[in-house]
Amino acid sequence: MITMKPIQLFPGVYKIGGALATRSLTPGFKVHGERLLEAGNAEYREWNPYQSKLAAGIACGLHALPIKEGSRVLYLGAAQGATASFVSDIVGEKGVVYCVEIAPRAVTDLIRVCEKRENMIPILADARKPSEYASEIEDGEVDVVFEDVADPQQAELLKSNARFLKKGAAAMLAVKARSVSSVEEPRKVFEKVKRELEEVFELVQEIDISSFEKDHEMLVLRKK
Numbered sequence: 001m002i003t004m005k006p007i008q009l010f011p012g013v014y015k016i017g018g019a020l021a022t023r024s025l026t027p028g029f030k031v032h033g034e035r036l037l038e039a040g041n042a043e044y045r046e047w048n049p050y051q052s053k054l055a056a057g058i059a060c061g062l063h064a065l066p067i068k069e070g071s072r073v074l075y076l077g078a079a080q081g082a083t084a085s086f087v088s089d090i091v092g093e094k095g096v097v098y099c100v101e102i103a104p105r106a107v108t109d110l111i112r113v114c115e116k117r118e119n120m121i122p123i124l125a126d127a128r129k130p131s132e133y134a135s136e137i138e139d140g141e142v143d144v145v146f147e148d149v150a151d152p153q154q155a156e157l158l159k160s161n162a163r164f165l166k167k168g169a170a171a172m173l174a175v176k177a178r179s180v181s182s183v184e185e186p187r188k189v190f191e192k193v194k195r196e197l198e199e200v201f202e203l204v205q206e207i208d209i210s211s212f213e214k215d216h217e218m219l220v221l222r223k224k
């Protein structure tokens, strides 16, 4: 355990001695071997931008984080729950993170994380078929949709999940150029994805995160 002073970057997100961190909702419990940091009477978890595209977006200059204390977040492509657990720290006990993941093996690990964190709900489902999990989402509505799915139809997938957002609500999309096209230049793929999203979303910020994840960018969007 390391003791240092946290500097707040966004509500719920801190910089501690050069490392990104969130205040842990479950002190003493590590999700994926992350370093634990102590400040005052609280425990923080180091959030590595090389292992999380959301952390990479923050490290690369995100202007405003739409995920806040109390937010209801639909997280598409939760895998074993590593990044989703940091989102869980940020939204806190009053928020909720619906974690959609298609791979049963990953969901087995995800469930272990969700057992420790009451604000995380595991959903074994295909994010391309939102009608199959719509009934699990309270009131059929969330504040933010976050997508990190390596699918050639990344934009379509996000658009189909926009049904859970009110007008003006936020979405974040980690675009993996190589999933859309293995031959096209990433810049061209990013332009194509943005065009596909235009019908449903307004672009708020586009962040190049390739210094942490090759051929990736993070889009911050607002539902039209």
Ligand SMILES: C[S@@+](CC[C@H](N)C(=O)[O-])C[C@H]1O[C@@H](n2cnc3c(N)ncnc32)[C@H](O)[C@@H]1O
Binding pocket: 051, 052, 053, 076, 077, 078, 079, 080, 081, 082, 083, 084, 100, 101, 102, 103, 106, 125, 126, 127, 128, 148, 149, 150, 151
């Ligand atoms: C890059 S990983 C996500 C990593 C995770 N967001 C994190 O930072 O901890 C992408 C995940 O999306 C899942 N996935 C792929 N296609 C999916 C789909 N159609 N629906 C739901 N999950 C999907 C994969 O099984 C994989 O676990």
